[in-house]
Amino acid sequence: MDRYPTVADVTDSARRLVTRIPGAVRLRRIGTSRAGRPLLMLSVGHGPRHVLVVARPHPDEPVGGATALALAERVARGEALTPATDPSLVTWDIVLCLDPDGAALTEGIEEATATTPTLKGYYGTAFRPVAAEQPEWAPIESRHLPESQALFAVVDALRPVLQCSLHSVDAGGSWVQLTRELPGLAAAFGESAAELGIPLQHGTYDALYWDNPSPGIHVLPPPGSGARLAAGAENFDRSTWCAPSRYGAATAIVEVPMWATDLADDRTPHPHPATALRDLSRLVRDGGRQVTAVLDKARGFLPRPEDNALSRVLEWMADDLYDLVADSWTPLAEQSRPALTKADICALDVVARRQPLRAGGLLLRLLARSDDRAAPALHRELDALFTTWATDFAEALRLRWVPVSRQVEHQTRTVLAAADSALKLTAAPR
DSSP states (O other): SSOOOOHHHHHHHHHHHHSSSTTTTTEEEEOOOOSSOOOEEEEEESSSEEEEEOOSSTTTTTHHHHHHHHHHHHHHHHHHHOGGGGGEEEEEEEOOOOOHHHHSSTTTHHHHSSOOOOHHHHHHTOOOOGGGGGTTTTGGTTOOHHHHHHHHHHHHHHHHHHHHHEEEEEEBEEEESSSSHHHHHHHHHHHHHHHTOOOOSSSSSGGTTTTEEEEEEEEEEOOTTTHHHHHHHGGGGSGGGGGGGGTOOOEEEEEEEEEEEEGGGGSOOOOOOHHHHHHHHHHHHHHHHHHHHHHHGGGGSSSSSOOOOHHHHHHHHIIHHHHHHHOOOOOHHHHOOOOOOOOHHHHHHHHHHHHHHHHHHHHHHHHHOOOTTTTTHHHHHHHHHHHHHHHHHHHTTTOEOOOOOHHHHHHHHHHHHHHHHHHHHHEEEO
């Protein structure tokens, strides 16, 4: 596999698998998206215990569809049998794409990363909705999306021993976020990453204040912990990630990098962390201001946010997101222990550089579609910034592309190891 499959590719492959192995593999519709697209779930095996896998929860993270197919094939073939892959013990239920509407707005991301992957090509096609329109996170914002409700219903019906959410990060290393610790996972995860040449991410913005018992493994702090608010949101327990905890089960969020950097794995203390944090705060604010300046000039002829998902994201980011990101690092700059490492700073560097690139890519797409006379000049102005930011990003972090096949293999191994660990923790089937 040398490229990401589209949602249509994944669906077609799933249907072919059902045809090849009827009965053992089933495909059914579990819901309908806001725009009327089907939410499909592929089930493999007939065991009384269930492992739930959620692919493509974020449309700009395309590896999940490929991993979903790899998991289904591996379980269906019955190779390298373990308790987790024994179809008489476990049923694997794989949601093929949780956000098909968002995936439809991620125009050409598979093609843009197929031959000569570049950050400019990726960000020029990627789309990530506002938080309130992300199925896993919308419940935190008190939004009741049909995609979220469909997933909650599946969790309640199946009571899985484990939920795995398949994510990828644009740049950095690999890590896992857990809603409860899974013994034995860290060793298998680390061995897989080392064998495939993928660095572990030591320190990550996504789990900045989570417990970190093993390299690349982050565990959600317990309820009532002072760090829990910083770990995500005040209402984190409303997320789909936490739904399996009603039944004593864990969720594993498995992240693999598209572009890797060895800085993600550098645990030596950073010589000047406070200075680095100030520089990164300035970087994200300045980039945000530059995109917003172009947006201000174009707002009069762009689609209204209430009518266009890309415009909604741009306005959301322009409102206060850049400052929110930068301000979240203030406590880190003030702390003396534990000392921030080069890997910690690298993780924040990725976040600082990605924000204006995400916004810039969306705005360039809207400008390219506009027939207003001012649009071409604004497009040229922003494209020059966009190109420079993408080039600087790749050079500053010494990024290298991770072949899709390695991304998929590492994510597949990690999910299987998490499932084996979860099965050991659970009682006999109900």
